[in-house]
Amino acid sequence: MRKILVIGAGQSSSSLIKYLLDKSISENLHITVADMSLELAKKKILNHKNGQAITLNIFDDFDRNNAIKNADIVVSMLPAHLHINVAKDCLKYGKSMVTASYISNEMKALHQDAVHKNIIFMNEIGLDPGVDHMSAMKIIDEIRTKGGKMLLFESFCGGLVAPESDDNLWNYKFTWNPRNVVLAGQGGASKFIQEGTYKYIPYHKLFRRTEILNIDGYGKFEAYANRDSLKYRSVYGLDDILTLYRGTIRRVGYSRAWNIFVQLGMTDDSYTMENSENMSYREFTNSFLAYNPNDSVELKLRHYLKIDQDDIIWEKLLELDLFNSTKKIGLKNATPAQILEKILKDSWTLKENDKDMIVMQHLFGYELNGKKHQIESSMVCLGDNQVYTAMAKTVGLPVAIATLKILNKEITTPGVQIPINKEVYEPILVELEENGIVFKEKEVSYLGYNPEHVIG
Numbered sequence: 001m002r003k004i005l006v007i008g009a010g011q012s013s014s015s016l017i018k019y020l021l022d023k024s025i026s027e028n029l030h031i032t033v034a035d036m037s038l039e040l041a042k043k044k045i046l047n048h049k050n051g052q053a054i055t056l057n058i059f060d061d062f063d064r065n066n067a068i069k070n071a072d073i074v075v076s077m078l079p080a081h082l083h084i085n086v087a088k089d090c091l092k093y094g095k096s097m098v099t100a101s102y103i104s105n106e107m108k109a110l111h112q113d114a115v116h117k118n119i120i121f122m123n124e125i126g127l128d129p130g131v132d133h134m135s136a137m138k139i140i141d142e143i144r145t146k147g148g149k150m151l152l153f154e155s156f157c158g159g160l161v162a163p164e165s166d167d168n169l170w171n172y173k174f175t176w177n178p179r180n181v182v183l184a185g186q187g188g189a190s191k192f193i194q195e196g197t198y199k200y201i202p203y204h205k206l207f208r209r210t211e212i213l214n215i216d217g218y219g220k221f222e223a224y225a226n227r228d229s230l231k232y233r234s235v236y237g238l239d240d241i242l243t244l245y246r247g248t249i250r251r252v253g254y255s256r257a258w259n260i261f262v263q264l265g266m267t268d269d270s271y272t273m274e275n276s277e278n279m280s281y282r283e284f285t286n287s288f289l290a291y292n293p294n295d296s297v298e299l300k301l302r303h304y305l306k307i308d309q310d311d312i313i314w315e316k317l318l319e320l321d322l323f324n325s326t327k328k329i330g331l332k333n334a335t336p337a338q339i340l341e342k343i344l345k346d347s348w349t350l351k352e353n354d355k356d357m358i359v360m361q362h363l364f365g366y367e368l369n370g371k372k373h374q375i376e377s378s379m380v381c382l383g384d385n386q387v388y389t390a391m392a393k394t395v396g397l398p399v400a401i402a403t404l405k406i407l408n409k410e411i412t413t414p415g416v417q418i419p420i421n422k423e424v425y426e427p428i429l430v431e432l433e434e435n436g437i438v439f440k441e442k443e444v445s446y447l448g449y450n451p452e453h454v455i456g
Helices: 011-027 038-045 061-069 080-093 111-117 131-145 178-182 203-208 254-264 281-286 297-305 312-319 336-348 390-407 422-434
Strands: 002-007 029-035 051-055 073-076 096-099 120-122 149-161 190-194 197-201 210-215 219-225 243-251 356-368 371-382 415-417 440-444
Touching: 002 011, 002 061, 002 390, 011 029, 011 038, 011 051, 011 390, 029 038, 038 051, 061 080, 073 080, 073 390, 080 096, 080 111, 096 390, 111 120, 111 415, 120 390, 131 149, 131 356, 131 371, 131 390, 131 422, 149 210, 149 219, 178 336, 190 219, 203 219, 203 254, 210 243, 210 356, 219 254, 243 254, 243 356, 254 297, 254 312, 281 297, 281 336, 356 390, 371 390, 390 422
Parallel strands: 002 029, 002 073, 029 051, 073 096, 096 120, 120 415, 149 243
Antiparallel strands: 149 356, 190 197, 190 243, 210 219, 219 243, 356 371, 371 440
């Protein structure tokens, strides 16, 4: 049997492992799932006859080498900074590797060695990055093939709660790493291009500069800018494009309310707070407000940030229990961001029967034969349950499909790469459609520089 090693049995690996096990009989596969937790790995195997769960400490050189040496191809679902350990072993034993993570500089440095060994290190083939690359390049290549010139490319993605499970005023629940949500947008100004002009949005203004999107059947959404929209400009061959913007999708009203946390300083991760373990939620909120023995914490916050009592933002803050004097933080030497994450988990953790939802939309503006056109391409994917979530599906399935296609020599170009070439994205997108991850495309009026469309 052909042996596939999957390292990492976290939530995003559920659909990946199921896909490979479902294909294991027809494709003659044996799937080994390796994780620090044997119990977790066993849960993902589901007693399948072609599956095996093993304990693996990624820092144990002997065990890691042995597991990789015995595989025909390796899938790394580890945290991004640990892929390099796996990649070096894969080079040593001549094994191809697939990951969903961004390519690191260390990974890039292995390109020529991978080419020399005639093996593939496929990276960025999850959701975002991954599905976004493939779905975007498909249309960009089609436009170029018919002689069109790209003028505008905007790309948006968000992990949200499904409509039937949307039961809070924020219209949001955690579907991915909560810490990343709390720290979103930090580390420098967001950068993009609009009508040929470089634009920058500083962090303290980020959540007040949003763009409205419409997704057929699901209504209105908003998007705030990613930190670096220009990261893939050259990779996509869009060096001369006039407008290039990438953003994160939320339901309308989320960003305006989130901006309250930013203005208060609750998203700061640069210092720890004294006696945080014994601090109440109310004391945490009050610590960011001026001292006034005569006014309540509620009144001080409303006055400070000019929030009317009948404003929906005020209702959203109340819903999070920010003024509760009995709930304790319980985190020692915690940063404001860590404390905010703890508070939000109380309200935004998916319940047992909740479902999540992935929303992605691309806008392509181009000129052909002197006329300007625009294509809107949208995808919505709903989760099945708490194990086979939309996030697990959209991250795991492209990883699994790519793994099998590399193993079957349907994808053959060696080296360190991302899925932007037709050889890679075309067959994977076809199979993703068969599994319910479908992009719907339609021609819309070309927007370009339109006052209602301006982001910044």
